[in-house]
Amino acid sequence: MFVRTTDPLLRPNSLRALGMSSGSDPIVRLNEITYKKGKEIYGEKEPAEYVYQVKTGAVRSYKLLSDGRRQIGAFHLAGDIFGLENGTTHRFTTEAVVDTTVLLIKRQSLETVAESDAMVAKNLLGMTTTNLQHAEDHMLLLGRKTSLERVAAFLIEMDKRLTAAGVLALPMSRRDIADYLGLTLETVSRAISHLHELGVLGFVGNTQRQIILLDRHQLASLDLQP
Amino acid sequence: MFVRTTDPLLRPNSLRALGMSSGSDPIVRLNEITYKKGKEIYGEKEPAEYVYQVKTGAVRSYKLLSDGRRQIGAFHLAGDIFGLENGTTHRFTTEAVVDTTVLLIKRQSLETVAESDAMVAKNLLGMTTTNLQHAEDHMLLLGRKTSLERVAAFLIEMDKRLTAAGVLALPMSRRDIADYLGLTLETVSRAISHLHELGVLGFVGNTQRQIILLDRHQLASLDLQP
DNA sequence: CGTACGGTTGACTAGCCTCAACCAGAGTGG
DNA sequence: CCACTCTGGTTGAGGCTAGTCAACCGTACG
Known part of the structure; x- marks a missing residue:
């Protein structure tokens, strides 16, 4: 499922790789933020401004029912990318499970690159498919x-x-x-x-x-x- | 969520639209097959040769545990596209719920088009995202x-x-x-x-x-x- | 006409949930 | 340094929701 490398930030599906053009010039700058344990990174239905990659720590993304019941859809660990939405708004709330440092990139800049660069577009599709696959397996777990x-x-x-x-x-x-x-x-x-x-x-x-x-x-x- | 048109086969995310280049020339031919109620369309882990769109009828896609417990991940109704895998193999088994006619297109031909055509690539990503969104909502339902x-x-x-x-x-x-x-x-x-x-x-x-x-x-x- | 299939309903069971007590380790402040 | 509290975890008792098993019914169909 995941390719193992010594450094999870450098595996094929990294933000850095995402931001590369086919010609392998780094196009976008990566910023870094650290969140304290329990802090919200973004909320459900908020506009999706950034895409994130966990550098250290762990993140949970979840949905809530109005009476407080919570379903965590995924945990994001070192190296994982999250917050990659297609529409303009986030579909989960995400919080730091422990003190967590993330890399981030403007969603907009990614999208414009994808327009012209088939390689980047392919990476985006691949990541979305990985998420889909995880969700499909998790439905089986939750249902049966x-x-x-x-x-x-x-x-x-x-x-x-x-x-x-x-x-x-x-x-x-x-x-x-x-x-x-x-x-x-x-x-x-x-x-x-x-x-x-x-x-x-x-x-x-x-x-x-x-x-x-x-x-x-x-x-x-x-x-x-x- | 879905755009309503009089004919579900003609809404934006149709196979026909998928197979269009940005210049709107139809690139691929669409074949048609009818499956009797209960017949398998493809099995989990089979190579993904085709992408399908329901013309009439209904399709279920599911996973099985070894002891026979079954989880249906989605129902596909008239106009819905299914069997769109990123990898080379299907992740669900699909069967006709009732007598069902589907349109189909070679996956390979879609992929080659997507390589060069950003519009088609965007459509592919959009459909995958729609599936992901449905799965995410369904996790909440199943879990909570x-x-x-x-x-x-x-x-x-x-x-x-x-x-x-x-x-x-x-x-x-x-x-x-x-x-x-x-x-x-x-x-x-x-x-x-x-x-x-x-x-x-x-x-x-x-x-x-x-x-x-x-x-x-x-x-x-x-x-x-x- | 008989059979098969899908659906409903009832009686009972079981697995998971709720509520609660208890415990250990990590901070915190006197 | 020790008492205090807080947080997260475990365990037990009992209850409830959904599952199991079974009978029954109506419609469709050969």
Whole structure:
């Protein structure tokens, strides 16, 4: 799914790559902003002025119902691009999960480049398709998987995306995970405890924020796929 | 969301429009195929050879888990384009819900055109974004809405897309609706009965496949949005 | 005419949610 | 340095929503 490079900011689908013309001249300048934990980056229905790439930290993007129920559509980790809208307004609210630094680029400048540069247009389409694919898989999870399968799928996804040396240091809280998986935080907690009892995972020290995956194969078997 | 024209095949995002160059010369030929009710159009993971547009009828696209649980990601009705993949393989299985005629176009020919024609590339991106937007909204429904809210949202969506003279003639079965909404067919049936009791909808004759929406305003209030 | 299919409804069950208590670690201020 | 509070996490008891299983009904169809 993602190409692994030593530096996530330099992989093919980076903002830098997006802003390159086919002739590989950097066309746009990248600015940098840091958001404190919990701070909003942009709100749903706000005009989409910028496109972002996570440099360090993590971002959640979500929708709210009027009574406060929340659905997180995606977590954006180091290297991920977000805020790429086609229309002129954002369709999610995004917040920093932890202290987070992002690169940003004016949406407008991207669009004008895409007009004339097929390479850039292709990159835009590719990124949108990646998002679509993730959303499609997530619909299956939300519509048809059990709580244990959801949590297993989540751990596998995060393992692929942010593991360092076999330890998952999850930046997000149980509540965030729950709102991503369409569950309650208690159910998430119970599922993780259950996986612990099964010997699929362990914890670093006493704190349970860091998880060691002990048996990836068994974990994968708990998440039904095709 | 959708532009209304008298003929759904002629609205802006049609296959015909897709196949036009900026100079509006028709570049590609459109073929036509008819599928009997229940017949598969293409399978998940099959190579994506064609892009389709529904001429008459309805199509469901879905994913399966290995134990048979099914999640329908979308219904495609007259005028809708589907099977537009960026990679080379399909990510859903699609079947005709009823007897259905589709137009088709070789994916390859579209791609080559998009290479050189910014207009076509823009259309492709726009359609992918429309699909993404639908998937994002559906995640919220699947993750956070109650059964009654889901069914109400479904009826509202179908009302927007296929109502003729205040009557919803649903082409799909209760099972299809259930697999679209992440419910069971019994729960869908009960929700519809409940809406009937509430006086929000009625039926044409004895058959309950055709639904009259009596109170769209009340229906909308049952589906929490922002 | 009999059968198959799709839909409805009822009785019961189960999985997840709600409410609540409790606990550990990180800050904070006296 | 210690008490205090706050936050995030776990766990238990009980309730509710949606799922399961099953019977029944009407229409369509061979």
